[in-house]
Amino acid sequence: AQNTVNSANIAYENALRAAAPPHAPHDPPVVPDGYVEFAKSCATSFNAAARVLEFPKGCIAMDNAVHPEMTKVFVRDCYPKLYEKIAESSQLGISNVVHPPVFILGTPGVGKSFMRMYVCHRLLQRARDENRPAYILFLKADPGGLTNVVTVFHQIGGGEATAYQFEADSRVHLIGLVRDWEKSDALVVSLIDVSSGCYELVAVKTVYRWYFSSPHPAIVQSKDRLKEPKAVDLYMPLYNLTELRMAQQELKLDIKPVKDAIKKYFDPDNVTDTSELIDHRFHLFGGSVRAVLKDPAQAEFWVQSAINATEWRGELGQTLNLEGQSLSSLFSHSLFHVDADDNFGPTYQFASKYIKFRIAAAALEEHDARIDALLASSKLAPGTKGEMVEALFFRRFVLATKTATRDCRLALKRIGQAYGGTPPLDQPDLDQLNVSLRSFTDVETRWYVRKPVHRVPRARSHSLG
Structure with missing residues (x-):
């Protein structure tokens, strides 16, 4: 197929040079395979009530190639x-x-790349x-963007599309x-899928x-975009x-549990119903x-990696200190998610309650x-050490009361409620979370037993507000 395309391009270029002025607009040769079929599917009449766009020969994914197995695109509520x-915003028309x-x-994972199909459909x-021709360019912006193949979907005024x-040459x-x-008088729009923030690296603008x-x-913090x-x-x-x-x-979609003995908590054995699995x-x-x-x-891998790498600490701090637009570019997008308000501006939230x-x-x-490091230190005077540990303990206590609602048992109950009736976590997970969210009294007892010589004054009474 590629040889056919290259031969057609060569023949077309030769004919163009022989028969036309060098700058006259001409249509290049048609490509084979599923691209023409995709164009025809995109050019069908728009139905505002449709929740699915049909592409019998496949649609275009992030790599700008037609994938025959992808025959449907779900139309999200936000797309229109x-x-x-x-x-x-672009002052179209x-x-x-x-x-x-x-x-x-x-x-x-919210459907940005798939929206390109919906946008192409609406533009055609x-x-x-408006009874005018359209040229919709599908481009890929990535490190090789200047040499990537560009696909153009062309529709004449009457509705016929190809x-x-x-190629790069x-x-x-x-x-x-x-x-x-x-x-x-043509409608010319580029729909560009961006990888690695390389938005400038496209074959044509x-x-x-x-x-x-x-x-x-590289996108959000780019000064060139200003x-x-x-x-x-x-x-x-x-x-x-x-x-x-x-x-x-x-x-x-056929949603089946993942068979992984180590990570069964996200697909428990006792959850077989598709709707319950989606809820979970x-x-x-x-x-x-x-x-x-x-x-x-894969989602769990990224979450666990972010927690192990203490990315949560930086993301929490950034949430308090940075402007929203800059903040969106610094998230791992595993622990925190970027949502949108009614005007499609950025808002932020924990990815989930869990x-x-x-x-x-x-x-x-x-x-x-x-706290353990302070207690083990021999360089600090007992009084100084006690004050530092007391202050740190109070911060810890406030954090625990805010996140665990004063008691780890109630926290575990709240997690169960957040699941909306889906099966609970496996017992090992609950036990580990129980250990991690120890109550203030439990930690105080362990603390005194470990260091009986340097007894620290009891924490003063504080109002949590």
């Missing part, structure tokens, strides 16, 4: 309003104004309603074509550029439990479709380690 906000690039950002419908592809020619298309990415530091026209950032909201259930039903994973990991419907084992308790357990363990 977010599409309108994108079009409004308004002449003699500046058109800023728009970035659609959000927590990994818009061009058909697809073209441009046709980049100069593509840039010339884009300029000709934009000078005509159109006037309208819409980027889809997680809030990578230049005129200043980029517009819109955030995609998280899935809620109802929407996750609907996605599974509409896409007819959602309460563990939050509103990411990757964690709930695709790969909970992860909040895991962070609390890690924080209390760190307090214990610091």
Whole structure:
């Protein structure tokens, strides 16, 4: 197929040089395989009530290639309003104004890349309603972006759609074509999937550029995006439990428990019903479709890695000290999630209630380690040591009361309530959490037994507010 494309490109270039002026707009050769079928599926009439877009020959994933096994795209509740906000923010269809690039950002696994199919569908419908041609470019921005293949989906005024592809050696020619298309009455928009924050590394730049990415530091903290026209950032909201259930039903996904003896808590043996399994994973990991419907084992790996690497400490501190826009780029997106408000601005939350308790357990363990280090120190006077330990103990006590609701037994009960009736955690997990969230009295007793010589005055009475 690739040889066919290259041969067609060569023949087309030869014919162009022989028969036309060098800068005249011409259509490049059509690509084979599933791209034309994808274009035709995208060009079907828009149905505002549809919850699924059908692509019988496959749709385009993050790598910009057609995947035959992906025949359906779930239309999220936020897609229609977010599409309108994108079009409004970029001044789509308004002449003699500046058109800023728009970035659609959000927590990994909320459907940003799949929204490109929905946006392409809506843009082709818009061009058909306005009776003008459309050229929708699918680009990949990554370290190899300047040499990536560019796919163009073209629709003539009457609604017939097809697809073209441009290899790296046709980049100069593509840039010339884009300029000709934009000078005509055509609707020309680039839909760019970004990896590793490399948003600038694309083969061609159109006037309208819409980027889809997680809030990578290279994007959010880029000073170049502050230049005129200043980029517009819109955030995609998280899935809620109802929407996750609907996605599974509409896409007819076969959700099965992960067979892993070490990590059975996210897929317990006694949970076999698909709806209960979705509920259980959602309460563990939050509103990411990757964690709930695709790969909970990978989600747990990232959560555990973030906790072990004490990323929770930095993320908690950043939450208190940084502006929201900058903060979104520094999250692990495992412990904390970026959500969106009604105007698609960023908001923040713990990924789930269970992860909040895991962070609390890690924080209390760190307090214990610091207390143990103070008690073991021989360089401090007993009085100084006592005051420092008392202050640290009070901070620990406040943390425990706020996160564990005064008592670890009540904390465990609250975790059970947060699961909404799904089966409880395995006993080893409960035991470990119980140890991590020791009550103040338990720790005080252990503390005195360990260091009987340097008795520290009892903590004063404090109001917790």
